[in-house]
Amino acid sequence: MTAPRHVYEVYIRTTPERLWQAITDPAMTQIYYFGSRVDSDFGVGSPITYRQADGRLDIEGTIVEADPPRRLVHTFAVKWDATVNDAPTRVSWEITPMGETCRLSVVHDGFASETATYEQTGSGWAMILSGLKTLIETGEALPIGAPEAEAAAPA
Amino acid sequence: MEGVFRALADPNRRALLDALHERDGRSLGELEEIVPGMTRFGVMKHLRVLADAGLVTTRRDGRRKLHYLNPVPIQLIADRWISRFAASWTAGLADLKATLEAPGPMTAPKHVYEVYIRTTPERLWQALTDPDLTQRYYHHTRVASGWKAGDPITYTWTDGTITIEGQIVEAEAPRRLVHTFHFTQDAEQVAERPSRCTWEIEPMGEACLLRLTHDDFDGETSTYRSVGKGWSPILSSLKTLLETGEPLDIDIPEPAGAAS
Numbered sequence: 001m002t003a004p005r006h007v008y009e010v011y012i013r014t015t016p017e018r019l020w021q022a023i024t025d026p027a028m029t030q031i032y033y034f035g036s037r038v039d040s041d042f043g044v045g046s047p048i049t050y051r052q053a054d055g056r057l058d059i060e061g062t063i064v065e066a067d068p069p070r071r072l073v074h075t076f077a078v079k080w081d082a083t084v085n086d087a088p089t090r091v092s093w094e095i096t097p098m099g100e101t102c103r104l105s106v107v108h109d110g111f112a113s114e115t116a117t118y119e120q121t122g123s124g125w126a127m128i129l130s131g132l133k134t135l136i137e138t139g140e141a142l143p144i145g146a147p148e149a150e151a152a153a154p155a
Numbered sequence: 156m157e158g159v160f161r162a163l164a165d166p167n168r169r170a171l172l173d174a175l176h177e178r179d180g181r182s183l184g185e186l187e188e189i190v191p192g193m194t195r196f197g198v199m200k201h202l203r204v205l206a207d208a209g210l211v212t213t214r215r216d217g218r219r220k221l222h223y224l225n226p227v228p229i230q231l232i233a234d235r236w237i238s239r240f241a242a243s244w245t246a247g248l249a250d251l252k253a254t255l256e257a258p259g260p261m262t263a264p265k266h267v268y269e270v271y272i273r274t275t276p277e278r279l280w281q282a283l284t285d286p287d288l289t290q291r292y293y294h295h296t297r298v299a300s301g302w303k304a305g306d307p308i309t310y311t312w313t314d315g316t317i318t319i320e321g322q323i324v325e326a327e328a329p330r331r332l333v334h335t336f337h338f339t340q341d342a343e344q345v346a347e348r349p350s351r352c353t354w355e356i357e358p359m360g361e362a363c364l365l366r367l368t369h370d371d372f373d374g375e376t377s378t379y380r381s382v383g384k385g386w387s388p389i390l391s392s393l394k395t396l397l398e399t400g401e402p403l404d405i406d407i408p409e410p411a412g413a414a415s
Contacts, residue, residue, distance in 0.1 A: 010270075010391050034199065052194055052195070058194055058196045080193065080194040080196040081194075083165075083167055099404055100404045100406075101403050103387075116165065119161060120204070121200075122204075123200075126269035126270060130270050130271035130394070137399055138399060142273055143360050143361040144271050144360060144364075145220060145359035145360040
């Protein structure tokens with residue numbers, strides 16, 4: 001209870017398969033994950049990266065567990081900020097079908113303490129998961145404020 | 156105040172504040188140049204920490220969002236401590252230490268949820284206060300209140316059973332609603348003192364941030380434990396209702412027990 005971690009639950013009208021695809025398809029993550037494209041073969045032990053469209057690395061990790069379409073666990077090292085050198089943390093995605101809806105639970109833990117990684121990821125997950133839900137349910141990006149609008153604009 | 160200290164602890168964030176001190180009203184793109192080696196993703200994260208600490212405010216200018224320094228929280232720290240140092244160096248230090256080490260509100264049990272919804276503050280406020288709408292996403296309960304401080308607020312099943320009762324603490328349409336929360340359908344929770352729900356609506360471009368804080372529990376009470384998993388389906392369904400016109404249909408296999 002005392003170890004710092006982020007826990008989120010979001011309910012999405014979709015199937016586990018479509019939700020798994022949204023988590024693992026770079027064209028989809030680019031829409032809701034701060035413009036970042038995921039890249040991995042999703043085999044245990046394989047690398048996983050999130051990169052901006054221009055190639056800049058945001059996140060680097062390793063697949064710890066992959067059980068499509070229900071569970072994905074990977075390590076998570078911050079690369080978007082060169083001054084952050086925290087040990088890799090861990091992100092667990094868990095999909096539970098509930099009728100016409102799926103529950104997506106995301107747990108981000110493995111922080112040594114309230115590190116820079118912990119602090120910098122605190123408010124981002126709500127944006128990512130809100131955008132993911134909107135994308136799946138409406139087919140469109142969620143236009144949150146100006147930063148996303150600028151990021152979506154041609155450089 | 157803890158948020159201010161944490162925000163100031165990072166050299167990149169101090170560089171961003173220095174840049175805004177030099178010249179206010181900068182866009183994200185301009186601020187990216189202040190911290191070379193950091194992606195836009197990183198700069199956005201840092202700006203959010205600064206905004207959460209109240210140190211940076213933003214204003215939209217067409218499609219751009221401009222960032223402004225808000226020095227008030229730093230001034231408050233200066234007022235609080237610098238003048239005390241002048242009066243009594245040791246007393247000031249002791250006070251600082253006590254404040255930093257006190258088990259402040261950070262450690263009191265509370266639930267905080269944030270969800271971003273494509274809607275306007277007015278439509279979101281309506282969804283929180285219109286019984287025909289709450290019935291669609293809030294465990295089939297209808298809300299009723301006069302929506303003025305001191306007024307009662309109830310959530311009632313369609314058979315007339317009141318499931319939650321409370322009192323309006325603050326109501327500032329369409330931005331902020333605070334009410335007490337007392338679940339009536341569980342003996343253990345009835346015996347507990349009412350807790351508190353704070354709904355905050357913040358417009359962000361074409362979307363709104365809805366933040367729900369459920370706190371003022373006397374420790375990890377039965378209410379605290381039971382509502383922990385209950386809010387996420389409500390907030391998810393509210394978002395779906397506003398964005399698609401239909402609420403979610405969730406088959407929850409777990410035993411009922413989430414108060415709301």
